[in-house]
Amino acid sequence: MGLRDRSRHQRNHRRYDLLADTSRQWRLLDLQALDTRLSQIAHRRATLPELAELVELDAQASSLDGDLVRAQTALGDIQREIVKADTDVQLVRERSARDQARMLAGQGTAKDMQALQHEVESLANRQSALEDIELEVMERAEALTAEVSRLKAARAQLTTRVDELNALRDKAFAELDTEVAEIGRSRADVVAGVGEDLVGLYEKIRDSSGGIGAAVLRQRRCGGCNLELNQVEMNRFTAAAQDEVLRCEECRRILVRTSESGV
Ligand SMILES: [Zn+2]
Missing domain, CATH: 1.10.287.1490 (Helix Hairpins)
Incomplete structure (x- = not known):
């Protein structure tokens, strides 16, 4: 492994240190949808x-x-x-x-x-x-x-x-x-399906990112910050294993791949 490869490997390792199969990652999107709805309800409650x-x-x-x-x-x-x-x-x-x-x-x-x-x-x-x-x-x-x-x-x-x-x-x-x-x-069931490690990471990001911890990667765009991924990032994501938990380079949110992700 050359210096350059090793450096990339370390960076990748640092970024994507969590593994979760795709069904858990998709459940995470369900969890985000429920939490978004809870935030909307709290907002609605405060602004009636x-x-x-x-x-x-x-x-x-x-x-x-x-x-x-x-x-x-x-x-x-x-x-x-x-x-x-x-x-x-x-x-x-x-x-x-x-x-x-x-x-x-x-x-x-x-x-x-x-x-x-x-x-x-x-x-x-x-x-x-x-x-x-x-x-x-x-x-x-x-x-x-x-x-x-x-x-x-x-x-x-x-x-x-x-x-x-x-x-x-x-x-x-x-x-x-x-x-x-x-x-x-519903949330209790979804949390159990996502798993403690991924929920933990998600909660941490969500707390510091305005209530959105996980987003869909849709047509090369992060659903969290809405920025388009650059080619280097896209290449890395394309090469990443399906169970690697990806993070947006810009907003650090968890990015979940679907059939519409473009990777
Ligand atoms: Zn983002």
Whole structure:
């Protein structure tokens, strides 16, 4: 063996130090397909549109709750203002009624009568002004009552939608969980068929290669990184025994040969 051959032999030995018959290698592709599906399910679980909408609605609910508390507080304040305005009007009315009764009774001097007359007129003006205030306060109360009703209705609508979304999310999760459980059962069989040594290598590569540990060699192209193999690599693969576990020179993933590999 010349220096050049020995060097190539050592390199080959280092690269392809695992042997596994073709049926085990093909089972490895089944394993990869199951794991890819598991990754898709995990991704689907994390990115369900219902989850994003629930986060959005949660923010809306907090904002609505804040608005509702403020509107209810303002309404409470204004209701106290109405009571006060009403009391003020009532006091003026009573006083006016008393003055008028005294005038009707005709007790006191002409000057007293004149003073009473003057007060009754001034009380009438005061009552009119207080009633204007009361009216304005009642209008504000009406607007706030409408606002509280509107906010309560919006909040109720939001709660209904949140309940719907929670139900949709739970249903989607349950379906995904069922599929995960089914895959888990198949996976155990496939793992047994692939064998511990090859599964070990595959897992190691998969962890460091974005979830893809094994790929098909299809028409001279690595199904993992999608790069085309050069001629030197192709020659090496063509010469390799069927049970040699090949690795992509570029991405180091396990490459499984099939009838479409071109080697
Ligand atoms: Zn590759």
